[in-house]
Amino acid sequence: MTTLLSRSDLRGGVPAPAELRSMLPRAEMNVDAVVEKVRPIIDDVRDRGVEAVLEYGERFDRVRSESVRVPTAALREALEATDPQVRAALETSIERARTVHADQRRTDTTTQVVPGGTVTERWVPVARVGLYAPGGLAVYPSSVVMNVVPAQAAGVEGLVVCSPPQQEFDGRPHPLILAAAALLGVDEVWAVGGAQAVALLAYGGTDTDGTPLDPVDTVTGPGNVFVTAAKRVLRGRIGIDSEAGTTEIGILADHTADPVHVAADLISQAEHDPSAASVLVTTSPELADAVDAELATQVGTTKHDERIRTALSGPQSGTILVADLDAGIAVVDAYAAEHLEIQTADASAVAARIRNAGAIFVGPHSPVSLGDYCAGSNHVLPTGGCARHSSGLSVQTFLRGIHVVDYSEDALREVADRVVALAEAEDLPAHGQAVAARFGNRREWVK
Template identity: 55%
Template sequence: MLNIVDLRDQVDAEVDYTTMVPRAPFDVSAALDIVAPVCQDVATQGVEALQRLSEKFDHVVPQHFRVPAEALHRALEGLDPLVRQAYEIAIERRRVVAFQELGPQQVDVEVATGAVISQKMIPVNRVGLYVPGGRAPLASSVIHNVVPAQVAGVAQIAVTSPPQAEFGGLPHPNILAVCALLGVEEVYAVGGSQAVAMFAYGVDGLCRPVDMICGPGNIYVAAAKRYVQGRVGIDSEAGPTEIAIVADDSAIPSHVAADMVSQAEHDPMAGSVLITDSEELARKVDVVIAAQAAQARHSARIHEALKGEQSGIVLVRDMEQALAVADAYAAEHLEIHTRDADALAQRVTNAGAIFIGTWSPVSLGDYLAGSTHVLPTGGGAKHSSGLNVKSFLRAVHLIRYQQGATDAVAKDVIAFAESEDLPSHGNALRVRVEDPDGSRA
């Protein structure tokens, strides 16, 4: 069922595995021309544009773009008790981990006598969270974005999710229920690139601009985030979700197959990749995947994802080559199913999150493991981290030099400034040394 990529005859030092591993293109630039006029319409026409765009893209115009408080409470009251319990466990575990991520809020370093540099962590003031509402109502995304923002100390958190015709123009009730559980009261029924524009530019009488936009979405949401970046901060341009699994002949085929199928369930563009040195495991996984996919509720979507160019089985010589391939792929989610999974995990350098051993499937991280599930895609793990508390904090340096400490390095600053042909920079130190009390002014 799966495409096979055989890399066993490749020499690590001579090849770029990045070009050889399965991955579908995700061209955000191509969508920019489409989202640019949408964003500009929202910026200039406000609610009128939201009404027109909501009708066009969501096929429903909400009675209220801002979700009424009673709708949030009603959604929470109507939540299935078992689902509510799962949400509460997820919130509790993510919050526990988030507090550990927070770390010290101020660090003071005395670089010389009378010369102190402090670093203070200041939270972003206002954050807008986009929550998809298409194939799957990602209530989990609310938890994994809101909890670290709250722990970071973000003062204002606004959430938006596409209006759903079947729910009277409101977002999915589960999304509203989680917002209520988390105490988020500013919730909007706006979707797509117009929602990103609403957060970036603000809409008079409805929504004030935010300082940062986070949350996943389709290629148009990603393109809109790129379009408004600079005016506001963004978390990332999330592409299709992906999983890579490094496995040897000790792996359990049904476990590996189930995790690849679960990732394919997200989207027809989702990537599921097995990297293994065992041909026997590869054959077994391929057979089991076909059986599991055929029985799945979203069988058509899963088959499309698994048969796409972004999914497949990569055959390698040994675990050393497997590690090299995994680091080149830089998976959003990396599972390790090997005899020495812990040791191998410590050697990985590029992954959004690493799931160690057969009892740590990605599905745990998606929901309530306590880790973040907002992770870099498309190889972004080579340079970016998953969303965490520090994503919502800005590091600000406070510089406190006493007179003696400044005098001690004045000549060095003057020399440095002259070397860059910026003499007035040096003069700012010279006047302090020559006229410390300003009496010559």
């Protein structure tokens, strides 16, 4: 039988972390190679604004929109035309996401350091945010939900949803994108995609009818390598959530896992993109063989079988055999998957031992597809091993912690000599003098 997944055998021992990271399957995304391609686009949008954006839409999306901003009436019309079952599904997704993200909102905290001296940490939402919803191989109204809900929960007042114009929809984003925005109460949607969308969000402009398109403070949401490269170039002028790469799933499984489930879940993420990564880590050669057999059967029944075959047979996907669950945990921690399923005996206990993953899906009834839509969790997650140091999109993405320092004269006097001592140790005497000036520039305040 010809298998789609390549196979690596680590039953003889798991290499040291550095070697292990380098040998694991991983999707390649050379953002550096694309950065110089997007710089001229960004500069052009900065200099010519909407006219440049519309020209790039005509060039890349094969349609020239009449304007950037989608009329509010078109959002309502798209919602009214949405299939009732799809609308109900979106409403469920929104409701559950709001339930989860409402509990993430931080509260201000005041700490009394000394009598008369406090430090308060205030959590202040970003004022205006651009939320990107891709529109390439698939349409993602779910990404609108996942971006908008935490921003609203954080208290962001200005929200702009950006999505590429579609030729078949008269230069507007896909109707499901518009419907999701309408359900969420977002009335500002821009028909622009790619690097030009990130540039317009960063610099702002004036629409064809004279309406101002105000710039944003932060841009979030997944996109292709050109969107990611534009985020990298413009980071600093705008905040970004992450440099998102191609989607990936890791599954840690033992002999108790159902190969039908495992194969179906590997396929589900391979469906996104030919570069998507699907990785199985298992203690059971028998399970690996059964999954290979299931893949051979199931892939042929899928709508996007060519795309899935390309993803599963690529170097970014594969099966890794390990001697035991300890070794399996070491491997998946090194891989740091965007989505990690635990399909083992006592899955909850195993999941509790995982350190590195964007999101963890526990047991046979928590597939990644649930998290993509209706678990309540967020599906905008770190890829490419970034889960070792970064988190997925959340309310915190849209909040800034500001320390408010409030000391009385006596509280400052009590610590003044320490401030002066440290200032002089760092050869920054003016720092100490700034304290001394509060006490008439006299030394007697020093205790």
